[in-house]
Amino acid sequence: MNNQRPVVVSFSGHDPCGGAGIQADIEVISSHYCHAASIITCLTEQDTRNAAEIVPQNPDNIIRQAKMLLHDLPVHAFKIGLIGHIDTVQVIYDIVRRHPLIPVILDPILAAGGGTDLANDDLIDSMQKLLLPLTTVLTPNCQEARRLTGVENVNVCGERLLEYGCEYILVTGADEATESVTNYLFHHNHRDNYTWSRLPSSYHGSGCTLAASIAALFAHGVPPLQAISDAQEYTWNSLRSAYKTGAGQLNPNRFFWRDE
Numbered sequence: 001m002n003n004q005r006p007v008v009v010s011f012s013g014h015d016p017c018g019g020a021g022i023q024a025d026i027e028v029i030s031s032h033y034c035h036a037a038s039i040i041t042c043l044t045e046q047d048t049r050n051a052a053e054i055v056p057q058n059p060d061n062i063i064r065q066a067k068m069l070l071h072d073l074p075v076h077a078f079k080i081g082l083i084g085h086i087d088t089v090q091v092i093y094d095i096v097r098r099h100p101l102i103p104v105i106l107d108p109i110l111a112a113g114g115g116t117d118l119a120n121d122d123l124i125d126s127m128q129k130l131l132l133p134l135t136t137v138l139t140p141n142c143q144e145a146r147r148l149t150g151v152e153n154v155n156v157c158g159e160r161l162l163e164y165g166c167e168y169i170l171v172t173g174a175d176e177a178t179e180s181v182t183n184y185l186f187h188h189n190h191r192d193n194y195t196w197s198r199l200p201s202s203y204h205g206s207g208c209t210l211a212a213s214i215a216a217l218f219a220h221g222v223p224p225l226q227a228i229s230d231a232q233e234y235t236w237n238s239l240r241s242a243y244k245t246g247a248g249q250l251n252p253n254r255f256f257w258r259d260e
Contacts, residue, residue, distance in 0.1 A: 005035040006219035007073045009066075010212065011092055012081030013042040013054065019251045020046075020113075020205030025079055025212040027254040032216035032234075037073060039065050041092075042084035048204050049248030051112035056085035066095045075102055076219035079212050080131070082109045086123045093130040103136040103218045107211035110144045113204055113249055124148060133165030136218070137228065139211045141172045158186030170214075170228055174198075174206065185228060194229065196236050203239050204249035210235040 008029045015021035022038050029036035039062055045053040069075075078096055083089055096104055108127060110119040119127075124147060132138065132148075138161060140148060145157040154171055161169045169186040176182075178198075185192040213231035222230065241253035253259070 005033060006076040006216075006221075007035045007037055008077045008079055008212070008215050008219050009037045009039065009069065009073075009075050010079045010081065010215075011039050011041050011062075011083075012079070012208070013044050013084060014040050015044055015046060015205070017047045017204070017246060019048060019245065019249070020208050021082060024205040024208035024252070024254070025081065028209055028212035028234075029079075029216050031254050031257070032213065032220070034076075034216045034219050035073075037069055037075070039069070041082060041088050044082070046112065047248060048246035048251070049113075051116045051118065054082075054084045054118060056088055059087045059091045062088065062091050063095070070095070070099070075099070077215040078102055078104045079215035080104065080106045081208055081211065082118065083123065083127070084118065086120075086126050089123060089126040089130055093134070096131075096134050100134075103215070104131075104134055105137045105139070105211050105215040105218065106131060106135045107139045107207050108144050108148060109207065110140075110147050113202065119147075128164055132161065135166045137168045137170060137211075137214050137224070138166045139170050139172065139207065139214065141175050141207065143175055145169075145171045154184055155191070158184060158191065162186055168224060168228060170210075170232075172207070172210065183232060185225075187224075192225075194232055196232065199236075199239050201239075201242065202249045203242055203252055205252055206235060206239060209238050209252050209254060 010025035217227035241256035242250035
């Protein structure tokens with residue numbers, strides 16, 4: 001067996017209930033036979049129903065962790081999730097911009113599954129100016145795409161996000177009131193649609209699962225369009241096999257292939 005695994009670095013928050021954030025990223029990255037390295041951006045008070053509070057980590061600590069990690073490990077992809085504070089945006093920007101050859105997968109988490117707002121206008125503005133121009137694949141849901149752009153139409157959202165500098169934007173539609181789920185991929189003046197059967201429940205950490213899967217596939221050298229397509233299939237199967245842990249949303253089974 002090959003004992004080398006591509007390294008994916010995840011910047012995200014700690015979810016005490018284990019369904020989203022750093023824990024979700026580690027599960028997904030490991031499920032894709034990559035090595036997960038992690039830098040926690042914030043602590044959270046949350047469960048499977050909602051998030052109540054964010055406690056940002058010290059920016060200097062994040063910088064020191066990243067400096068040591070990147071000096072030692074050959075990183076193949078960055079995955080960015082919950083940021084939590086405008087100072088953390090600046091820190092991640094300073095780290096990522098020094099490594100322009102490493103692809104960046106950004107899941108712009110702006111609200112919790114239960115509706116709690118996780119990003120104010122200043123944080124969103126900083127993301128627009130600093131992180132979006134460095135982003136290889138952006139994975140907002142429809143509501144996040146609307147908040148990032150200030151426009152309602154999803155097609156206009158996609159075009160506007162391309163103008164910020166993202167290479168690929170995958171706008172996911174699970175939160176829309178539609179019979180099936182349609183995801184929209186915008187790239188290089190093209191739009192591709194992906195339609196998936198709507199599953200019956202709601203899920204904790206589905207966005208983390210999708211973005212981390214894309215990052216892991218990029219780390220393996222999978223071409224972008226194939227990685228984005230394969231990650232959606234992986235995520236759908238994780239949700240289809242989800243299991244209940246608490247009183248709220250179901251937990252994706254990110255190792256569903258073992259059960260099969």
